[in-house]
Amino acid sequence: MDKFNFLTVAIKNLRRKTFRTGALVFSIALLVCLMIFALSFVVSVSSGIKKTSDRFGADLLVVPVGARSNAEEFLLESKEASFYMPKSIIDRVRKIEGIEELTYQTYLTTISGLCCDIAPTRIIAFNQGSDFIVNPWLQKSLGRKLKKGEAIAGYETDYNLGFELLDVEKTIFNNKFKIVGVLDKTGTGLDNALFMDEENLNDIIASGKSPLKTGDISIIFAKLKKGLDPYLVGKKVEADIVEVDVVSRREMGGSLLNALKDINKIFLVSISMASILAVFLVWAIFSAIANERSKEVGIMRAIGAKESHIVRLFMLEVFIIAIMGSIIGIATGVSLSASLSRSFNILKDISASLSLIQHTVIAIAGLLVGFAVCVAGAMMPVNRIKKLEPLLAIKKE
Amino acid sequence: MQHIEIEDLSKIYTVDKLAINAVDHVSLKIGKGEFVSIVGHSGSGKTTFISMIGGIIKPSSGRILVEGNDICLLNDDALSEYRNRKVGFMFQFASLLPVLTARENLLLPGLFNGAKTSNDGKKAVEYLEMVGVGDKLNAYPSQLSGGQQRRVAIARALMNDPELILADEPTGDLDEETEGEIMNLFEKLNQEKKLTFIFITHNLELARHAKRQIRMTNGLIKEI
Ligand SMILES: Nc1ncnc2c1ncn2[C@@H]1O[C@H](COP(=O)(O)OP(=O)(O)OP(=O)(O)O)[C@@H](O)[C@H]1O
Numbered sequence: 001m002d003k004f005n006f007l008t009v010a011i012k013n014l015r016r017k018t019f020r021t022g023a024l025v026f027s028i029a030l031l032v033c034l035m036i037f038a039l040s041f042v043v044s045v046s047s048g049i050k051k052t053s054d055r056f057g058a059d060l061l062v063v064p065v066g067a068r069s070n071a072e073e074f075l076l077e078s079k080e081a082s083f084y085m086p087k088s089i090i091d092r093v094r095k096i097e098g099i100e101e102l103t104y105q106t107y108l109t110t111i112s113g114l115c116c117d118i119a120p121t122r123i124i125a126f127n128q129g130s131d132f133i134v135n136p137w138l139q140k141s142l143g144r145k146l147k148k149g150e151a152i153a154g155y156e157t158d159y160n161l162g163f164e165l166l167d168v169e170k171t172i173f174n175n176k177f178k179i180v181g182v183l184d185k186t187g188t189g190l191d192n193a194l195f196m197d198e199e200n201l202n203d204i205i206a207s208g209k210s211p212l213k214t215g216d217i218s219i220i221f222a223k224l225k226k227g228l229d230p231y232l233v234g235k236k237v238e239a240d241i242v243e244v245d246v247v248s249r250r251e252m253g254g255s256l257l258n259a260l261k262d263i264n265k266i267f268l269v270s271i272s273m274a275s276i277l278a279v280f281l282v283w284a285i286f287s288a289i290a291n292e293r294s295k296e297v298g299i300m301r302a303i304g305a306k307e308s309h310i311v312r313l314f315m316l317e318v319f320i321i322a323i324m325g326s327i328i329g330i331a332t333g334v335s336l337s338a339s340l341s342r343s344f345n346i347l348k349d350i351s352a353s354l355s356l357i358q359h360t361v362i363a364i365a366g367l368l369v370g371f372a373v374c375v376a377g378a379m380m381p382v383n384r385i386k387k388l389e390p391l392l393a394i395k396k397e
Numbered sequence: 398m399q400h401i402e403i404e405d406l407s408k409i410y411t412v413d414k415l416a417i418n419a420v421d422h423v424s425l426k427i428g429k430g431e432f433v434s435i436v437g438h439s440g441s442g443k444t445t446f447i448s449m450i451g452g453i454i455k456p457s458s459g460r461i462l463v464e465g466n467d468i469c470l471l472n473d474d475a476l477s478e479y480r481n482r483k484v485g486f487m488f489q490f491a492s493l494l495p496v497l498t499a500r501e502n503l504l505l506p507g508l509f510n511g512a513k514t515s516n517d518g519k520k521a522v523e524y525l526e527m528v529g530v531g532d533k534l535n536a537y538p539s540q541l542s543g544g545q546q547r548r549v550a551i552a553r554a555l556m557n558d559p560e561l562i563l564a565d566e567p568t569g570d571l572d573e574e575t576e577g578e579i580m581n582l583f584e585k586l587n588q589e590k591k592l593t594f595i596f597i598t599h600n601l602e603l604a605r606h607a608k609r610q611i612r613m614t615n616g617l618i619k620e621i
Pocket residue numbers: 392395410411412417418419437438439440441442443444445446489
């Protein structure tokens with residue numbers, strides 16, 4: 001014969017009012033979905049920023065004075081920007097105490113028109129001799145250095161421009177470039193760029209189509225000697241060289257993170273309010289359920305159910321609702337954030353994506369909130385009903 | 398040996414500050430294996446009285462000793478175990494759980510019994526056959542007649558092999574023939590298993606089946 005246990009009773013009880021059970025599951029699902037969505041958003045943006053600043057492997061970013069936010073936008077949000085300073089700054093930075101290693105890059109954006117036969121895209125020209133930013137990926141993807149007249153595409157660039165076939169020739173500022181490969185996904189703004197060695201810049205300048213002048217660079221990346229505070233060294237650089245601004249690794253994305261804090265607060269407030277609403281809903285429904293079933297509870301108590309048995313029966317129902325609601329909520333929340341991430345510029349630009357661990361942690365958080373809301377809402381009515389004397393519970397209508 | 402000793406037992410309900418002495422300083426001794434009937438007018442306190450013995454409502458004062466132990470002093474878990482293992486309660490009103498089938502209603506007491514044995518399934522079928530609803534195993538209460546529901550409830554009260562049966566008008570809506578069968582079953586259980594029976598009835602004819610008869614009036618008892 002089939003099994004008979006507490007779960008059987010709980011499931012049968014839930015089935016007697018499918019619409020009501022469904023409505024509860026749906027509300028929990030909505031709450032969990034909202035939470036998953038908000039968490040995914042916040043976590044992907046902030047971890048995207050962190051990942052980017054970590055990937056650069058540099059403690060300090062030195063940019064022309066006033067270009068600090070341009071640089072952050074270029075690196076974090078894949079925005080186009082042109083900011084330049086003379087190459088001579090490199091040596092002045094190098095002389096500052098505490099700097100161990102540095103490299104530099106020059107940024108420009110292709111323009112559509114006769115000079116270029118690709119859609120506007122960001123170009124990063126770097127110095128292969130001193131580079132420690134791009135090289136690790138280059139080694140992995142290509143296994144050798146770039147030659148003159150060669151370019152390699154960032155992961156997203158390849159997708160956006162539709163190169164697909166490698167070894168294609170492209171004209172950039174009237175110069176022919178061979179696209180020799182695609183870099184692995186880095187999850188940073190570097191995915192949205194085309195990389196080439198800086199020795200190509202002279203030819204590009206010679207084309208007369210770019211705003212670039214000979215000897216211009218955009219940014220210097222610096223590594224510090226061990227144990228030095230990047231913030232202090234950064235201040236010293238700014239004091240010694242008035243033509244530059246410095247962004248330390250810690251400050252990177254500071255303005256974005258600040259904006260994120262406000263978004264955080266909005267999410268926090270709306271999730272709290274939604275949770276309170278959901279707790280109230282669960283409470284109201286379980287109060288009604290408890291009243292409806294007071295006779296049944298009285299009978300079960302009369303034939304020997306302990307208070308804990310009554311709690312177990314109701315909590316099983318609560319758990320089933322919580323699990324179903326949370327799972328539906330997690331599934332919809334995950335797909336919602338996946339599909340909406342394309343329509344949020346900030347997510348697209350940061351090329352933020354969540355790791356499996358982050359996904360799991362967010363899902364668990366959603367599950368916990370779903371459970372907490374259900375248990376909190378049902379606790380009071382269930383405790384009230386279990387305390388009734390059996391005969392009085394039976395007679396209560 | 399006395400099975401139940403009731404000493405100066407009272408239950409006062411208060412409704413709108415008005416005290417109702419539903420059971421009024423009652424003392425009574427019932428031996429093991431006795432067969433006792435209680436009659437009395439509606440509202441005389443019969444249900445309240447046996448409910449206190451069955452541990453489903455607390456007395457206002459007095460003591461109820463069952464095999465020498467005062468059940469009024471038990472904590473909630475121990476009292477629940479007492480109700481589960483020692484008492485078979487048959488209610489005056491419909492008392493089956495509507496979401497469970499007849500068979501599942503019989504398995505319910507076993508669910509609350511920690512020391513449950515695994516042959517409950519077989520026993521449930523056996524008992525349902527014994528009370529004449531063996532063909533209604535998987536019927537829900539709403540699919541049973543009033544009398545059939547009552548018989549399922551009687552069978553349920555026997556499931557955990559209680560030593561004391563408290564029956565509140567157990568044959569209320571049964572026809573005379575079935576009523577007779579149920580009374581025969583009670584007498585058989587009383588004689589063969591030495592179960593103690595206390596049953597409430599409005600039917601004086603039935604009351605006379607019992608060797609000991611009690612009349613209740615306004616919360617007071619009198620042996621007939
Ligand atoms: N929960 C309650 N609150 C207040 N008064 C109650 C309550 N239960 C019973 N009473 C009162 O206690 C008295 C005894 O009730 P009880 O149910 O014990 O009577 P009874 O003898 O079983 O009646 P019947 O034969 O109609 O079942 C009645 O006057 C009733 O009004």
